[in-house]
Amino acid sequence: MNRYNSILCAVDLTDNTYTVLRAALELTDIENIRLLHVCEHPITGYGEATGGNHQVTESQIRQKVFPELKDLLTETGIDSGQLQIRFGGLADQIASYAIEVGSDLIMVGSHEKHGLRALLGSTSGQVVKTSPCDVLAVRV
Numbered sequence: 001m002n003r004y005n006s007i008l009c010a011v012d013l014t015d016n017t018y019t020v021l022r023a024a025l026e027l028t029d030i031e032n033i034r035l036l037h038v039c040e041h042p043i044t045g046y047g048e049a050t051g052g053n054h055q056v057t058e059s060q061i062r063q064k065v066f067p068e069l070k071d072l073l074t075e076t077g078i079d080s081g082q083l084q085i086r087f088g089g090l091a092d093q094i095a096s097y098a099i100e101v102g103s104d105l106i107m108v109g110s111h112e113k114h115g116l117r118a119l120l121g122s123t124s125g126q127v128v129k130t131s132p133c134d135v136l137a138v139r140v
Contacts, residue, residue, distance in 0.1 A: 003027065004028050004032070005032055006028075006032055006101060006103045006105075007033050007103060007106075008034050008097065008098050008101065009021060009024050009034070009035050009106075010037075010094050010107070010108045010109075011036065011037050011072065012109070013037075013065065013069070016109045018072075019109065019138055020107050021033070021076055023138045027105070030077060034083075034084065035073075035078065036083075036086065036093070036097050037065060037069055037086075038085075038087070038089075038090045038094065039058075039065065039087050040087070041088060042057055042058055042061055058087055061087075066085065069085070090123055091123065091129070092130060094106060094127050094130075095130040095131055098133055103133055104133050104134065105133060106127060106131055106133060106134070106135045107135075108124045108127055108136075108137055109124075109138055109140040110122065110137035110138060110139055110140065
């Protein structure tokens with residue numbers, strides 16, 4: 001019997017994602033893993049400051065990132081129904097989605113921080129503060 005029934009892995013578009021997924025697979029079966037990729041809200045601007053009309057939609061961003069995420073799904077055998085792409089603040093979106101799907105563990109990659117970044121905090125630290133469940137920061 002697995003200790004965790006629903007693991008949410010926050011994924012980015014780097015090779016570090018595979019490290020987090022391998023760790024998740026050591027804790028539960030593949031069908032109990034959900035992936036979340038969070039993008040910043042698109043910026044729209046008009047005028048000289050943006051070089052004319054500059055408009056990017058969430059749909060365009062999804063179309064750009066989905067092929068890379070699809071490759072990740074294919075390589076790991078995770079079903080596309082287990083992937084969600086969201087927009088907004090990273091920690092808030094992770095916590096919100098974890099509540100929605102009833103995750104009992106959130107897994108994120110964690111980099112060693114130095115200097116100003118160490119003082120200001122990390123994404124994994126923010127996730128711990130907002131999380132409704134256990135958080136495992138995997139060193140990547």
